[in-house]
Amino acid sequence: MHFNIADVPQQLVNGLTLGGMYALIALGYTLVYGILLMINFAHSEMFMAGAYFGLLWLNILSKQSFFTGSAVGLVLLYGVSIVLSAIMTGILGVLIERFAYRPLRHAPRLAPLISAIGVSLFLQNAVLLWVSSRSIPFPVKFPVYQYTLARDGSGSLAFTVLGASDKIVDKLGQGAHAIVQFSTLQIMIIVVTLVLLFVLDTFVSRTKLGKAMRATAQDRDTAGLMGVDINRIIAITFFIGPAMGAVAGIFSGMYYGNIKYNMGFIPGIKSFTAAVLGGIGNLRGAMLGGFVLGMAEALASGFISTAYKDVIAFVILILVLIFRPGGLLGESVVEKV
């Protein structure tokens, strides 16, 4: 172990970034589970598909000089690509539900699970076959800065913005060192994620459609008696989850610089863990679980070893299942039947 307290702030920033991505994916698992009591094993492939759709749109739109000519154009380039990818991935999710899960809705619970694994394998192999078996670079076409809180040469606090080739000692004098840095990408990921989570949470808790989703999750048959079209609610659920997962997929591509046909597997399992950690079926739980897991993983890889970072999620999963199977925000309401 090489514990250094001074590294903690930076690990937390990294953890927040990672956690945001997990949260975006985890909510898809939890929404589907809440309504269908089914673990959508194909959800990790929504994250992957989103990244590929994102890359596709980036390539298409980059050909227009409008999108590459100015700073505003660049923001729009990524914004539009993310939105289009989210919509396409959402539609993919709806189609998967319609053709791979709905016909099995009254079958034994194992059947849709197996169907989901089939869909997952199919999508991975489709990308492997028709796109590439290798990892593909994912471009970040705007300049990335490091927003840096530091101690300058004289030891007092200072704030500076570093470009890719800037050195901190050139800006703040000999002996200057960073306390914590946020990159442009990290800020973008964290801010966009928080906005999306806030919007989704408000949608589910305040709007009529959101209430219908919650009612459907709590008692599907009775929601039907209230006039809720259950199939429509399920379709909406299968749109939202994959759309959010797609955003996470694009973020992952930008953050790590490349994408691959099997990129969904590990983040998928970790985000599923996050959903269980927060209490599967509970939307805020999935969001919280994502951030907790991201932080735990970043701290563990910073202080124990990066080799352990993938293990930490499974250690947490096992601990939760043993000690708090309902998750952090597991249902506290006593239900009378």
Next chain:
Amino acid sequence: MLLTVENLHTFYGQIEALKGIDVEVAEGEIVTLIGANGAGKSTTLKTISGQLAPREGKIVFAGEEIQGMSAHQVAAKRIVHVPEGRRIFPRMTVEENLEMGAFLRNDAEGIAADKEMVFELFPRLKERRQQKGGTLSGGEQQMLAMARGLMAKPKLLMLDEPSMGLAPVVVETIFETIERLHQEGITILLVEQNAAMALSVADRGYVLETGRIALTGTGKELLTNEQVRKTYLGEV
């Protein structure tokens, strides 16, 4: 007739739960369906409300055939089914439950007015408007289930065993409310195990035995019928 059910057959897999049922409900009536456990009372209501599809038979509501429609389409006809066991949304507040009852309505003012109306009908619910449905007592849950049903402005209100598992005082309240709704002109199809109570408020009744109508008559006739007295009113 507001509702005409003709020769209804409903199956659970191979099991024929309804073996050809005929029921009629006229506008403004209270009609009750009584029968032993497993007779097919709930199945009848579920088939009318679209939770189950009949294999054979017709359901005509306000001149329109509705058999085989899905539940949300039937709900849009303003046939309201308050299911057995109350089935309120446990993690939603009392108020949110009521809003779900009004899901198909878009008249914000009308909804607000009806909310006040059901709070006046069930003052207990008003005190607990922010409480989660799952934390209410059984009686309060039944009140909420009925109130939620009323929020849909029913043309036909179907109640499945509203008195089940409730203390006698609460049962009184529930039946008083049913009579009051009747006076206000709401058409009611009432399923009950508590045959004495049900027949005493009903205009007409049907006795269901293993998926068939065994007897029918006015509430009074059935209350004095020897067969009914023996089998359903516990007299020897």
